[in-house]
Amino acid sequence: MPDLILLHAERAWWLLTLPLVLWLVIPPRPRRVEATAHLPQWEAALQGLRRRRPRAFSLQLLLLLLAAACAVLALLGLGVAGQVGPQRLVVLLDGSQSMAAHSAFERARERVVTTLADLPAEVDVRVLRCGGPMLRRHGESARRLHDLGAPAGSRHVDLAALAGEVAGDPTADVTAHDGVVVWTLTDGQGVGTLPTVGALTTFGAAASNAAVLGVTVTDRWPLPGLELAIDVIGHGAGAELAVEVAARGAVVAPWSVTRRIPVGEVVRFECELERTVPGGELLVEVALAQDALPTDDRWRLQLPPLPAPRIAVLAAAESGPFVVAAAAALATEVRGQVVAPAVEEPVGLLLVDGGEVAIEPGTVRALCFGARFGGPGAGGAAEPAVARAAAGVEWDRQQPFLAGLDLSELRVERWNAETLPTGPGVEPFLFAGEEPLAVVHRGQGTRGAEDGSASVHFAFRLADSNLPLLAAFPQLLRRLFVRSYGAAARIRVDSTPPPAGEQDLWLRATAPDRPLPEFGTPDRPLGAWLLGGGAVALLVRILCRRRDRAVVGQA
Amino acid sequence: MNAATPKSSMGARPIRGGRERVKPVVPPPVAAPFPPEFRRLLRELLARAPRAHGERVERLPRRRAALGQSGTFAGHRPYVRGDDPRRIDWAAYARSGELFVMQLEEEERRVATILLDLSPRLVVGTPSRRVAALRLAAVIGGLALRHLDGLTVVAPGGGTNAVSAFAGVADVERLLVQLEQLPWAEVAPPTAVQTLLQSGPLGRLHWISDFVAPRAVERNLAALRRRGGRVVGWLPALPDDVEPPARGYLTLQDPATGKRVVVTVDDALRSAMRRELAVLRRAQERVFAQSGSTFVRWPVPAADDHRRPDYEEVLRQCRT
Numbered sequence: 001m002p003d004l005i006l007l008h009a010e011r012a013w014w015l016l017t018l019p020l021v022l023w024l025v026i027p028p029r030p031r032r033v034e035a036t037a038h039l040p041q042w043e044a045a046l047q048g049l050r051r052r053r054p055r056a057f058s059l060q061l062l063l064l065l066l067a068a069a070c071a072v073l074a075l076l077g078l079g080v081a082g083q084v085g086p087q088r089l090v091v092l093l094d095g096s097q098s099m100a101a102h103s104a105f106e107r108a109r110e111r112v113v114t115t116l117a118d119l120p121a122e123v124d125v126r127v128l129r130c131g132g133p134m135l136r137r138h139g140e141s142a143r144r145l146h147d148l149g150a151p152a153g154s155r156h157v158d159l160a161a162l163a164g165e166v167a168g169d170p171t172a173d174v175t176a177h178d179g180v181v182v183w184t185l186t187d188g189q190g191v192g193t194l195p196t197v198g199a200l201t202t203f204g205a206a207a208s209n210a211a212v213l214g215v216t217v218t219d220r221w222p223l224p225g226l227e228l229a230i231d232v233i234g235h236g237a238g239a240e241l242a243v244e245v246a247a248r249g250a251v252v253a254p255w256s257v258t259r260r261i262p263v264g265e266v267v268r269f270e271c272e273l274e275r276t277v278p279g280g281e282l283l284v285e286v287a288l289a290q291d292a293l294p295t296d297d298r299w300r301l302q303l304p305p306l307p308a309p310r311i312a313v314l315a316a317a318e319s320g321p322f323v324v325a326a327a328a329a330l331a332t333e334v335r336g337q338v339v340a341p342a343v344e345e346p347v348g349l350l351l352v353d354g355g356e357v358a359i360e361p362g363t364v365r366a367l368c369f370g371a372r373f374g375g376p377g378a379g380g381a382a383e384p385a386v387a388r389a390a391a392g393v394e395w396d397r398q399q400p401f402l403a404g405l406d407l408s409e410l411r412v413e414r415w416n417a418e419t420l421p422t423g424p425g426v427e428p429f430l431f432a433g434e435e436p437l438a439v440v441h442r443g444q445g446t447r448g449a450e451d452g453s454a455s456v457h458f459a460f461r462l463a464d465s466n467l468p469l470l471a472a473f474p475q476l477l478r479r480l481f482v483r484s485y486g487a488a489a490r491i492r493v494d495s496t497p498p499p500a501g502e503q504d505l506w507l508r509a510t511a512p513d514r515p516l517p518e519f520g521t522p523d524r525p526l527g528a529w530l531l532g533g534g535a536v537a538l539l540v541r542i543l544c545r546r547r548d549r550a551v552v553g554q555a
Numbered sequence: 556m557n558a559a560t561p562k563s564s565m566g567a568r569p570i571r572g573g574r575e576r577v578k579p580v581v582p583p584p585v586a587a588p589f590p591p592e593f594r595r596l597l598r599e600l601l602a603r604a605p606r607a608h609g610e611r612v613e614r615l616p617r618r619r620a621a622l623g624q625s626g627t628f629a630g631h632r633p634y635v636r637g638d639d640p641r642r643i644d645w646a647a648y649a650r651s652g653e654l655f656v657m658q659l660e661e662e663e664r665r666v667a668t669i670l671l672d673l674s675p676r677l678v679v680g681t682p683s684r685r686v687a688a689l690r691l692a693a694v695i696g697g698l699a700l701r702h703l704d705g706l707t708v709v710a711p712g713g714g715t716n717a718v719s720a721f722a723g724v725a726d727v728e729r730l731l732v733q734l735e736q737l738p739w740a741e742v743a744p745p746t747a748v749q750t751l752l753q754s755g756p757l758g759r760l761h762w763i764s765d766f767v768a769p770r771a772v773e774r775n776l777a778a779l780r781r782r783g784g785r786v787v788g789w790l791p792a793l794p795d796d797v798e799p800p801a802r803g804y805l806t807l808q809d810p811a812t813g814k815r816v817v818v819t820v821d822d823a824l825r826s827a828m829r830r831e832l833a834v835l836r837r838a839q840e841r842v843f844a845q846s847g848s849t850f851v852r853w854p855v856p857a858a859d860d861h862r863r864p865d866y867e868e869v870l871r872q873c874r875t
Binding site for chain 1: 676677678679684765767795796800803804805806807808809810812814815816817818823824827828830831832834835
């Protein structure tokens, strides 16, 4: 027998309406009382007409009272008392990378789904994925564990502290209606202490694992040469592990090596590779027998295609031979070719020395030396409007393409600052005092935004400086070539180092599992049932009245 | 029954909603059933009335008849409690194994007996059937005392006055007093007839009642017939015996039993009630006719109507 309660006991005065209804419904007492000697004849007449004597407590009255009682009880909020217990559940699901071992994450998901399916629907469920991206799910989405992803990343939160914070006062009575139950599902990997509050379910077991901690790439782009330094670590039961490290993919010849490495120590593997011209994915992986955690075994690098640039040269008549020689030297180094400039024939790099060129800075890969350009911001004079010598030249040593270059011997005899583009996207890297001598214009157009290409502008012609004579000039020229390609020349690394603490599956905190407590159920009002019962009672009463009228009609 | 009886006079309080509470009603005593006007009429009736007929039940002098229990053997009847053991026919007992009492044809004596119903059911009517019955008994008794040798008034349930004997015109006043003092009492017809049979010689029996239970009357008439009595049934007839009350929502109560019925009187119910009353009237007449007795439905005159024509039927019946 369930416990019945009144959810709105303050409305109990509505019960007074029941006697009122009773008083109103009972047939009134006749005002005339007559003595008769023929009462048997009256009864026989009534019986002949099949009339019933009005009764104070007839079935119709009882049905009406029942309907009224149902309505009043519904108003009072009659309901079944719920079970005392917590009504909120917060699931802390460890989604760190180590949960991929032994399919712990999938088993945890299955356990959560199974358990939540058996929970009362009134229990408020929230799921927090701890590890990797912090994901929160609430309500039905939480019960279905909607879109929680795969185990990856490190655990950025302390499960024990988070569980204690969510549960509030650890000493609080979780059996109360407003109690919060924390359910932690983890493999204990990389956890100093497991939560001491709430329920706990642990997964996983100690197992061997090898991981690629990092890959260092020395890129010789636009040359095909590639140097890799692969840091590998292994964890297992013994002192050493036999691992195989391999690199394959967009390289001319795959590379692999098998070696026994000490457990728990980072070992670097180095190799030189030659990548293919089209580029592509380079996969670096380590293989270990009975590796329980394969997600940290490989790194993926996206190699850009090798350039085969067509280098065009535009030189003014008064320009010296420096730009042509520079173009030839650059073409040799990047395995390109020098072509004659032609309209509507795309080139990979444009070398301009003096004169005027109709380009928009930042939209084409170009190296301009004292050249005026058309388009927005153009306006350079045919001859240098400012002709002066720059004795002391400074350069931005933070620029990657200037790293290690010595430009201290650079002398510029004539230069014109108006040949440099201005506006957003312009990065000066060479200065004469406070005035820029050269800038990199990062593309703001559609093409520049796509691949990060840029044009480099010098405020002086090669003939007006000793830059071609410097030893750093060929290197600067090649680096500026790479810089003009921008992101299209860079290797993209798609992998991240495995989180610390997620590699050694032998270091895991353990604790006995703690089951979930019995959850409470809210008070269940019976208003709908009561109103339905009252309606049925009224319907039956109407049917009774119609039947009585039919009987009288027959009589 | 046209006029409603005051609630206070009906005893039990009606129950709201119609369920009756079964409790007999004891009506108040009838106040002055014999007003001076009626007494003058009675004297006139007795002075000018033709000779009333009684049964010759005694041939010997009155004193001897009063003391003797002898006479010509007329037959047997089963012994009932209260019969004189000396009248048991032991020879018949030896033959049949059952007790029989010898009925003797007594010496001629002209007497009359009035069996008066004291049931509270007679409270109905205006004037009530009880008043009409008392006045009817007074007229019949007065005629008997005026012209016959004796009168016995049997009022079952009347206590010490249940059986009273009167003789001579001089007892008329005593008869009226005795009738006035009779209480209300509900006695079943078998008991009433038993009391009557134990009262002695019946002569002509005038049974004044409402006869609402013809079946019970039928059995008792047969018993009286076996005793050789000649019965005249008097029913003070009220308009309600023919016509039910007008339409309305009212509570009907049987004063004898206290039983109540709440009815809504409409045309259909009135028609049905008329049929039931007609059935009752036919049953009353049939019962008396089958027993060879006379049944007189005497219309009750108005309360203040004390004229001779109202009692012509009484005079005629007493003359035959």
